Amino acid sequence: MDKPTSTSTKGRVRIERYVRTFVGIVISAFLLWRVYNVVVLQHSFGADTWVRFGLSGLILGGMYALIAIGYTLVYGIMFMINFAHGEVMMLGAFGGFFTFEALRFIPTPTAANPELNFLNAYPFLSVFLAFLVGIFISSMAGFFLEKIAYRPLRKAPRLILLITAIGASTFLQNLAMLLFGPQRKNVVNPDILDRGAGWIVSISGKDVLISYTGVFSLALSALLMIGLYIVVQRTKLGRAMRAVALDKNTASLMGVDVDDVVSKTFIISGALAGAAGVMWGIHMGLVNHYTGFLPGIKAFTAAVMGGIGNIPGAMLGGMLLGIIESVGPAGLGIDFQLKDVIAFSILVLVLIVRPSGILGEKLSEEKL
Amino acid sequence: MRSSALDKGIRTGVIFGIVIVTMFLIGFTVAGAGLVGKFFGASSSYSTPSLVYFVIFMILIGAWAGSSASTRPLVEADTFKYAATTGVSAGLISGLFAAVIGFIFGTLSANRIDPRTYLPSVSPESIRMFLFNQNALTGSLMLLVLLTASGLAGAALSFFLRNSDRVKSGARKASDSVSGIVQSQRVSSVVNNPYSRYVFLFIVAAVLIVLPRTWGGYWNYVFGTVGIYIILGLGLNIITGWAGQLVIGYVAFFAIGAYTFALLTAPEPHHLTWNFWLALGIAVLVSALAGLLIGLPILNLRGDYLAIVTLGFAEIIRILLKSDLMTPYTAGPRGIRDIAGPSLLGKSFLSDVDFMYLIILAVLVVTFLANRLQNSRTGKAWYAINLDETVARATGVNAFTSKLLALSLSAGIAGLAGVLFASRNQFTGPDDHALMVSINVICLVIVGGIGNIPGIFLGAFALKGLPEILRETESFRLLIFGVLLIVMMRLRPEGFLPAKRPELEKASAQNTLEKEAQS
Secondary structure, three states: OOHHHHHHHHHHHHHHHHHHHHHHHHHHHHHHHHHHHHHHHHOOOOHHHHHHHHHHHHHHHHHHHHHHHHHHHHHHHHOOOOOOHHHHHHHHHHHHHHHHHHHHOOEOOOOOOOOOEHHHHOHHHHHHHHHHHHHHHHHHHHHHHHHHHHHHHOOOOHHHHHHHHHHHHHHHHHHHHHHHOOOOEEOOOOHHHOOOOEEEEEEOOEEEEEEHHHHHHHHHHHHHHHHHHHHHHHOHHHHHHHHHHHOHHHHHHOOOOHHHHHHHHHHHHHHHHHHHHHHHHHHHOEEOOOOOHHHHHHHHHHHHHHOOOOHHHHHHHHHHHHHHHHHHHHHHOOOHHHHHHHHHHHHHHHHHHOOOOOOOOOOOOOOO | OHHHHHHHHHHHHHHHHHHHHHHHHOOHHHHHHHHHHHHOOOOOOOOOOOHHHHHHHHHHHHHHHHHHHOOOOOOOOOOHHHHHHHHHHHHHHHHHHHHHHHHHHHHHHHOOOOHHHOOOOOOHHHHHHHOOOOOHHHHHHHHHHHHHHHHHHHHHHHHHHHHOHHHHHHHHHHHHHHHHHHHOHHHHHHHHOHHHHHHHHHHHHHHHHHHHHHOHHHHHHHHHHHHHHHHHHHHHHHHHHHOOOOOOOOHHHHHHHHHHHHHHHOOOOOOOOOOHHHHHHHHHHHHHHHHHHHHHHHOOOOHHHHHHHHHHHHHHHHHHHHOOOOHHHHOHHHOEEOOOOOEEOOEEOOOHHHHHHHHHHHHHHHHHHHHHHHOOHHHHHHHHHHHOHHHHHHOOOOHHHHHHHHHHHHHHHHHHHHHHHHHHHOEEOHHHHOHHHHHHHHHHHHHHOOOOHHHHHHHHHHHHHHHHHOHHHHHHHHHHHHHHHHHHHHHOOOOOOOOOOOHHHHHHHHHHHHHHHHO
């Protein structure tokens, strides 16, 4: 009816998109120029350093990806940001830490070494047990979080869910601080997974250490991601999850138990976060109540970057974020203290330029 | 019938058992006993409280478990047998949990193993108190008996309070007499008298003028903090309560205000010693501008993004303030000292009483502003966006501009609070602006009553004033806030003093429509 008005609003939307693209191009061009300056013209670091940064970025990225999948799964199904997800990961890290500590005090003397403990006598079994315990604790945390805090609010406005999630995050973080104390705890690995040990590769005349813990973490996170993809794409549960993500009401009419699917989604996302937490402990070596907070927010950034609600997007976003975060400070020639700033700046940048993320489909206004 | 009662009792018992075990592991049993002691007038706050108070504390918990297990049954008859079964089973099960954990730790400490390597809150004193100064076996058995008995007592108490005619009629009489007084002619004539309002305002003004002079520096400090949090709460309420967009990193704007003001007035690191009022104005403007800039790219996306982006922004600000990169400009982790206080006509006001007056003045100004905003056209636009953004847009509200205005107003008010905070402490550092401040503010807005100005006052007094009085709970404060947020969202999401929304207009419009249809 009112043709001029509708075209004018359309025009405004288009102008806004142009402005966004323009701002994005300007910022990206500036960043590229800066990277070019630092990397090529000044030549501050050799190839070995870049390889080292890239490797640590890949390893970090694997963990971010695992946590980001949890955000994306929950977001896809409930349209909520599970703010306490980082804390779930932290609980998993503590699970791994305490398993190692407990196994360290089980003496299993052999003839050759009378002071041997269980941790070093059966290192593979110990690591397996640590992952089992960490995953169990985290998935239970996810399960009870959903059951106690989120389920009664299924029909409540989004703001209320988000505030509940913040409350849960604050609660879990402070509970861990009061239970285990605020100081950082050293995770003592089995001797074969010593953090200093690894393969040494020579790149441009310098030795680069590829640590066993790093390779182990990266391989395990890749395995878990493949496993998750199979679960979501090939199993009955995965089909139910996708159906609920598309439309809850229709799915329940088709005989899908929505409550059950939501519950299982929280268990799966908790399990992945728990695995990431145990890896964090094994690879980084330090665990405290604050361990989950920053990785949690960064993994959310990764999920947004890849396109929230999109599982391959979360994997890609996590990997990218890990690499950018560890290569970024050197590439941009800024202080290494500021690596956390880079992650958050990326979040803002992605939201400015492409709010639906790299792999995200065009989301309707309701989802965005 | 019997099995359902047992079932309910056991379920409640497990929950309370887990709560008791957690309390013991985080050292809250000692703090709780201290709280009980304070209630009964024990003087010392920081020494270990006496055993009697711990016993009372455990009896209270057991009674709570018993009474919450024995609520009126849905299907069965409300008999005493039912109440007693649920109460005893709840007490017994929670007692079992407590006894097992007490026995384990009692045995450990008897064998001289200190659990504090892994569980730092479990001190030998708290274990001894948990077991009533007995050995592991006797102590845990005593715990079991005590909790079972108090579970039964709680169930019986709630049963009799529920079913006794005398209590019922007493309660009805009391509520009748209260409402009678409120509704009586004399009271309503006093309330509705136009002069009584002035008398009330006069009394409030007199209290506000007299109190800061009389109650001394400590209370001025405590209530100054409460005042600053009221300002923060009123500010956050604009964007979260009225426009419905959650901002988690609200502390970022607080930090920007405080730092702008500090850099403009402190002799270090920039040798600028500007006038207090000029610097205050600029600091508020800079914070508001920061809000505007943050809002521009994000506010046309869904609300959750704003929450996370502001959170990231707050972390960026804190990391930048701490980093070496910014140390020459913002004095780094050391913080900025010797920030100016207010001055008027060449006379400077630096005492705690002066600051209290300044904060009271600021609270009044912000309250006035917020009140005017709420009833303005913009306030109604925010309310419309909060209810349904699509509908609001369809009725001609420019949602993006309205939200942007709300965010930058909020940010400006946070900047004002930051100025007052920095100026009163004459110091500001990166650690003053931790995320905890934001969580505190969100919590006080939610608990008091989201979207309601008196509610925010109540929330600030309850969440910032009470913990100063109850110092035993100091280290548990954030834990309690977390629980409070979850519980409030589940039971009473509108807060203790809910906002009055203009539902009446809607209803009357409905009525007129129906009348038209009839005629």
